[in-house]
Amino acid sequence: MSPSPEALAKLTPVLTKRWLSPDAWKIDVYERLDGYAALRKAMRHHPDELIAFMKESGHRGRGGAGFPVGMKWAFIPQNDGKPHYLVVNADEGEPGTCKDLPLMTNDPHSLIEGIVIASYAVRAARAFVYIRGEAVHAARRLRNAVEEARAKGYVGENILGTGFDLDIVVHSGAGAYICGEETALLDSLEGFRGQPRLRPPFPATHGLYASPTVINNVGSIASVPHIVLGGADWWKSLGSENSAGTMIYSLSGRVKNPGQYECGMGTTLNELLDLAGGMADGHNLKFWTPGGSSTPMLAAEHADVPLDFDSVAKAGSILGTTAMMIFSDQDCPVYASYRWIRFYAHESCGKCTPCREGNYWMTRVYRRILSGQGTHDDLDTLLDACDNLLGRSFCGLGDGATSCVTSSLKLFKQDYLDYIEGRRQPLLKASDLVGAH
Amino acid sequence: MAYSEELREKAREIMDRYPEGKQRSGLLPMLHLVQSEDGYVTPEGIAFCSEMIGITKAQVAAVSTFYTMYKREPTGDFLVSVCTNTLCDVMGGQKVYDELSEYLGVGHDETTADGKITLEHAECLAACDYAPVMTVNYEFYDRVDGDQAVGVAKALQ
């Protein structure tokens, strides 16, 4: 079924507009498609004007928390005599999230152009891209693109004759989800185990090497050249109230055509499903995440919620990274939660007790339930564990882990009871419990 | 193993990317470098990083054991990783993993007797729209099923 005209009208490729142009990752093709025009424009302005402009645009972080980008840049103290850094968070580890790697593969120069503009605005002479280690292909693309940009004078010394110098280093991680948390990322980038630091102070004042540092997600920075060229009002006009611009919605799971659909903020799941050809044959929507595994799951009744920061919060979840994992009546929310909790238990850095122990115990409780040996008390134990995690963990990983548990218990308690009361065949074998630890 | 002057030069290049006095930032890339040379992070590799950066071997080891991608034992020529995080799992990833495991006769983080293939289950690889996903030495295979995965394994052997 082809998408309806209404749904097609929602499709607004901005960050993704070059993805279909052949070889757009090469610098000469990129230049032909408006590439580096925003940099020239930006550098005609004073850095402070650029920061004010970013505030004006209403642009918010695309890494999950939606913090206003211009405000973060403005936090960087000026004339403090310390070096400033820009760090791009390209760790992309949140289950379901798959927008940053294709962006860097298909259009790496948009990220580089954004980095140069952002660094110029916050007076950083060095920028780092911390990219997840497994993404060998995307890192290679990005490194080549940095070299191309250097050869053309967009990166390096005296950029475009303005006297501004910037070096960009692409730094690969080594497979730890927690290194996406910004302070753990900084420790990792400094050559330590990636464990979160206490905030405040925030990286804006005490970041990399204890210097003022802006950390932004790939999407946050790659949007910057588009906003500079299109203007603040244009960017605001694409989204909804308090949620400016477009968003890359990543649809995965039980849909006909999974993939990246870029639309104005405030598009609904129903509209996105329309674009993606509908649910896969024989599947009916049962539950979905609006923004990755750390965002509370929603049900079919929420398919009309406008997917922007405020509306999703009102519906009881978080917009997160707009990583929409879509599950059907053939999938089990209890099992899905179990599998996510196993992930959090594995990725917990071990620094604080609620997260290290809580996820470990919840994994065991889930195993018991799914192997048909759960009790009604187990449900209270799960909620109790979440109580001890939410707001009591050292970083957002612990908080995020509770989302799937509490939301699935709220929306799909019957599914839990079906296992506990023997109406549903166990999904795990009792033998999985023997020696389970 | 004694490392070549060429490798030392590469290690120095890595350290040069970071600001003066912050050469420890080069540790993760340097561990990738010695691992690609030796197949895993060997005691010699740890000693090399410690010497180049000027920190203790214990400090290097403490870092390398934190990260999943650094292997503590020899791995096969090919590292086959199957994503079994929730989304890939329900789309068939766990089945792919199980079939590969049965065919190869090894479990998670184990290597076939001929030293060719190491199998592991991976967490989300940020390619969920292509689920279920498998990688071989970090090159992606999209929407795999058990038969295809076993076919890839056979070809590697």
Ligand SMILES: NC(=O)C1=CN([C@@H]2O[C@H](COP(=O)(O)OP(=O)(O)OC[C@H]3O[C@@H](n4cnc5c(N)ncnc54)[C@H](O)[C@@H]3O)[C@@H](O)[C@H]2O)C=CC1
């Ligand atoms: N992209 C991905 O793969 C993943 C994304 N996430 C997302 O991460 C989010 C949580 O991230 P956090 O960094 O813990 O969120 P946060 O809300 O604590 O911080 C967001 C950003 O605003 C800055 N900030 C906040 N208050 C500030 C202040 N007073 N002064 C200066 N800067 C300030 C922080 O430094 C940070 O850069 C979750 O909402 C989740 O959706 C989680 C896991 C993975």
Ligand SMILES: Cc1cc2nc3c(=O)[nH]c(=O)nc-3n(C[C@H](O)[C@H](O)[C@H](O)COP(=O)(O)O)c2cc1C
């Ligand atoms: C456990 C955890 C993992 C995270 N992983 C990522 C990530 O992979 N990529 C990302 O951009 N932000 C990630 N974040 C959010 C960052 O801490 C930070 O908020 C973000 O990089 C700021 O960028 P933005 O303001 O441009 O969104 C993670 C947060 C937590 C708590």
Ligand code: SF4
């Ligand atoms: S909440 Fe979890 S990941 Fe975060 S610091 Fe505590 S143990 Fe580490």
Ligand code: FES
């Ligand atoms: S869940 Fe497998 S790639 Fe994301």
